[in-house]
Amino acid sequence: MPKDQSEKRARNGAKNGRPSREEAEDAVRVLIRWAGDDAEREGLKNTPGRVVRAYEEYFAGYAIDPADVLGRTFKETNGYDEIVVLKDIRFESHCEHHIAPIIGKVHVAYLPDKRVIGISKLARLVEVFAKRLQIQEKMTAQIASALNDALKPKGVAVIVEAAHQCMTTRGVHKAGVAMVTSHMLGAFRDDPMTRRELLAIVGVPASTALTNV
Numbered sequence: 001m002p003k004d005q006s007e008k009r010a011r012n013g014a015k016n017g018r019p020s021r022e023e024a025e026d027a028v029r030v031l032i033r034w035a036g037d038d039a040e041r042e043g044l045k046n047t048p049g050r051v052v053r054a055y056e057e058y059f060a061g062y063a064i065d066p067a068d069v070l071g072r073t074f075k076e077t078n079g080y081d082e083i084v085v086l087k088d089i090r091f092e093s094h095c096e097h098h099i100a101p102i103i104g105k106v107h108v109a110y111l112p113d114k115r116v117i118g119i120s121k122l123a124r125l126v127e128v129f130a131k132r133l134q135i136q137e138k139m140t141a142q143i144a145s146a147l148n149d150a151l152k153p154k155g156v157a158v159i160v161e162a163a164h165q166c167m168t169t170r171g172v173h174k175a176g177v178a179m180v181t182s183h184m185l186g187a188f189r190d191d192p193m194t195r196r197e198l199l200a201i202v203g204v205p206a207s208t209a210l211t212n213v
């Protein structure tokens with residue numbers, strides 16, 4: 001995150017009662033003690049500072065308005081009216097229930113109607129929502145809605161495949177399980193042919209139980 005942006009957020013946060021960096025570091029010290037260790041020992045002395053800096057990265061998405069990311073859309077499609085797909089966008093997020101990593105990939109597709117958008121912006125949009133406390137279903141729907149609002153395309157589809165470390169490292173300890181969610185709007189929801197074409201492109205078998213959110 002650029003420095004001025006993080007400072008701006010710190011200022012805004014302070015106004016809204018955002019805790020200070022010191023308070024955040026103290027909270028990490030409490031969790032270390034809660035885990036059963038000595039927060040003052042050599043190896044852990046600088047850990048609270050590192051964790052707080054890591055949080056700035058993990059949750060950088062709160063400081064970014066998705067509308068700004070999508071701001072400049074390109075009106076000219078040059079008659080292109082086929083599906084636009086960006087496959088396998090890797091993302092890292094954190095589940096809002098355990099603050100454990102969710103790691104996976106997103107496929108974003110849309111069917112243009114007059115407007116198209118730079119591919120890097122699709123990847124950036126994913127990042128804005130991933131770098132927040134999330135549940136996968138919500139993130140899937142948020143990406144789709146933001147794209148739909150900005151581009152007003154004939155259809156939008158977002159498919160997310162991810163592993164949740166709160167499932168693999170704790171609780172039920174189910175390793176190697178990916179959760180698949182999808183959010184389909186417009187032609188991808190209403191037209192089975194368009195939907196099938198998309199699933200063939202992204203390589204998700206039509207038989208996969210997509211949790212439509």
Ligand SMILES: [Zn+2]
Binds near residue numbers: 096097098099100166
């Ligand atoms: Zn969780």
